[in-house]
Amino acid sequence: MTSQFRVSNLTKTFGSNTIVDQLDLDIEDGEFLVLLGPSGCGKTTTLRCIAGLETPEGGSITFKDHTVFDASARINVPAYKRNIGMVFQSYALWPNMTVRENIRYPLKVRRMKSAMASGQVETAAGMVDCGALLDRYPSQLSGGQQQRVAVARGLVAQPDLVLFDEPLSNLDARLRDQVRSQIHQLHQRLGFTAVFVTHDQAEAFALGDRLAIMKAGKIEQYDTPERVYETPSSDYVAAFIGMANRLELVRRHEGWTTRAGTPVDLDAAGIQGGHIGGDAALGRMRPDDLALHRSLDEAAPGDVGLTGELVTSEYGGRYFDVTVDAGGERLYLRADAGRHGSWLRGAATGSPLVVSFSPSALRAFPHPDGHVDLHAPELARAAARSEA
Ligand SMILES: Nc1ncnc2c1ncn2[C@@H]1O[C@H](COP(=O)(O)OP(=O)(O)O)[C@@H](O)[C@H]1O
Ligand SMILES: [Mg+2]
16 A cells, blocks of 8 residues: 555654654545553644645655655745645634535635535535534534534545544533444445544544554554554553553563462463563453352462452442452453352452463563662561451
8 A cells, every 4th residue: 555644754853842753644545543642642733734724843744645744955834725624633623614615614714715615615504414414503502413524624625634633522421422432434335544633542443444553643553453452662662552451470480470389381472562572561351351259269270379468349330340459460351240249249348369361461571670679668567457
């Protein structure tokens, strides 16, 4: 496939802070790219640089074979000539314009003849089920309707690229799912090229053809949702996409173990982020990967079983969200309400229990500290509790 759109070595600073740090992105024609990262990592700044609303200090941005920004060649095409559609978190509709005038605005900027523009406005409004709202003002619309109008405005001029900056964040949960699904259907139907920014992993997995996981102005992993989900490239990515369980692992002469000494077969685990050279590693797992038991002999053969005690359990309908203290480490799991509900409901904090997992569910990374502190305070506390 031809690369439709390329960002190379993009750098943007504010004062002495480097907000976008030599960032590269390659987006294929028709691709829906999701930029996923925590608040403050530079997602909005990246989008604003692409749109031409910020001037980067370094790098280049090209659309097909057309350069819109190049710091060294001093090329900087103004925003209104970049043929980009934008959809913001805050909707940003003009309150004094009707829905029709709002959607028509990008065509007006591009000086499209009004007769032709009117047909396009109706088509765009129809695509997001807003055809009946054309003569209303934004204040007469619900949040979900306003955001759908903003989507129509972003798409109406058939831009080369559509930028979405957390467009679902201000909607309540039910509307968020509806508008998300509508954006997904529109993309499947129209095949526009998009960069969609979010801090929400569920949104990213649902919408993205590819995900770019961002950390402090850089891309940490750039891959398909499936590969990011199965093989996160770093502990940072693993934690960000829901692998909430963090288990420190120590290499002893008999092999890898937990801090408390339970053997863990790392040959069966996926090792990410390169070779684990030292005597310390970090394991990551999802809550779904842990099973709950009342005694060690209930764990499946070959699985790693850890003894611990109950911290809390929270009812969630078909499941309980359970927090366990396993030898000083906090582990989170989802327990089936049918199987465990009756005893979990009445179980007191501190009740003994067992968690187990298959080593194949574990993703292991080089330990960022290079060693595991076996005398860390939480472990000493746990030891003191078990002696008491
Ligand atoms: N115009 C600006 N002037 C100074 N600092 C800014 C400006 N815009 C953004 N920043 C800073 O850049 C960092 C990244 O911001 P932003 O790109 O909005 O992150 P995100 O969208 O990922 O939450 C933040 O620390 C923010 O305070
Ligand atoms: Mg932002």
